[in-house]
Amino acid sequence: MKVVKFGGSSVASAEQYKKVAEIILADKERKAVIVSAPGKRFDGDQKTTDLLIELAESINNGKTDQAVMAKVLDRYNEIISELHLDSSLIQTIKGRLEELISLYKEDEERLLDALKSSGEDNNAKVMTAYLLSLGHQASYISPKEAGVIVTDEPGNAQILPEAYERIAELRNREGILVIPGFFGYSYQGNIVTFPRGGSDITGSIIAAGLNAVEYENFTDVDSVYCVSPKMVKNPRELKEITYREMRELAYSGFSVFHDEALQPVFQKGIPVRVKNTNRPEAEGTRIVLKRELKGQTVIGIASDNDFCSLNITKYLMNRELGFGRRLLTILEDEGISYEHTPSGIDNMSIILRSHQLVNGKEERVLQRIKEELDVDDINIERKLAMIMVVGEGMKEAVGVAAKAAQALAESRSNIKMINQGSSEVSMMFGVDEESVTRAVNCLYNAYFPSTEKAIH
Known part of the structure; x- marks a missing residue:
């Protein structure tokens, strides 16, 4: 079994959804799918998560910004419409947003976590509906159902050790399992988000819980580079890198991974492969426990x-x-x-x-x-x-x-x-x-x- 995670740019539009579905269906081992919230479709576009934060701030200031709410719903409606999915999906999404606002409007921190997490949560429901429309067996699995049990500090969720036993039970499920990234549930019943970039953390946790043969992380670059392309022109691609090397680089500004994301798979020794949604045929970068140094001192x-x-x-x-x-x-x-x-x-x-x-x-x-x-x-x-x-x-x-x-x-x-x-x-x-x-x-x-x- 492989766990595969798709970042925001990979699920930003209906066109990207089609690419994602092709990637999932191309390998029968890709059974658990983690999705982010819709990201930017073009330069200057807004990420759905940023819109949801803006929505939460407007509620905390005493008045729901209906224009921002409309922008959030338009992002999903565009995807649903272009994929020819049931139009009732957008009403389900709207109803869930209104429910979360009603539940948490008196608690700023809980409201922010609830609305931020809805980006991934609703996207997972839409992805499930799309896979079903293509004639494949797929299920939406909420983090609560999946067993992603976390600490209760808003915005800084930490996975609890006993969660992994619950997640392991997902191996008995049939079909493709679509799980929203970025958040879990506390024992108190609260929605709690991981730090920003937390969908990577969810993917790593699910991979560790399922004892996956590989955790594939699809993004918008062919591989991990030895230095940021924003600073050096045409930098060298890395084919293989160790967890410790990736951890050091992630801490120091590499944007490929949140610096907490690799801990669960590192502890289990599960290899990670970074790949490009837009060029899935590219080999990508493999992150492993040990690699052959081959005379290269600095990576x-x-x-x-x-x-x-x-x-x-x-x-x-x-x-x-x-x-x-x-x-x-x-x-x-x-x-x-x-x-x-x-x-x-x-x-x-x-x-x-x-x-x-x-x-x-x-x-x-x-x-x-x-x-x-x-x-x-x-x-x-x-x-x-x-x-x-x-x-x-x-x-x-x-x-x-x-x-x-x-x-x-x-x-x-x-x-x-x-x-x-x-x-x-x-x-x-x-x-x-x-x-x-x-x-x-x-x-x-x-x-x-x-x-x-x-x-x-």
């Missing part, structure tokens, strides 16, 4: 912006017992998570996502550090970008860091931070945001010279 380069560095100096810091613990306790008290903590004997830097220092948190954190830790100096450096150089082969190679330093020097990038984990799967460099594109291009040219053959 990918990723970057992300919006970091800042909290820089702290105190003479004899290294001799002060509990300094680091007390510093991190201050961040914990404010609900701030940190990314990295490079340090010296008298100084320490805390790398944070900038968006966390809002609503007075920055002022409180700085004041508490000054007063409670009696530091000599403290300052914040803003507009930092983090660049991750990733590859399982790095731990067995000499000169990888030297090559990176030379490339960054050629890009005229001032290195603000260097960090390498004990696993030696990645190296991280902090640079100014304004130089990140130059830096990534120089690193790409250093590790992927144009004369080198494609990675297999």
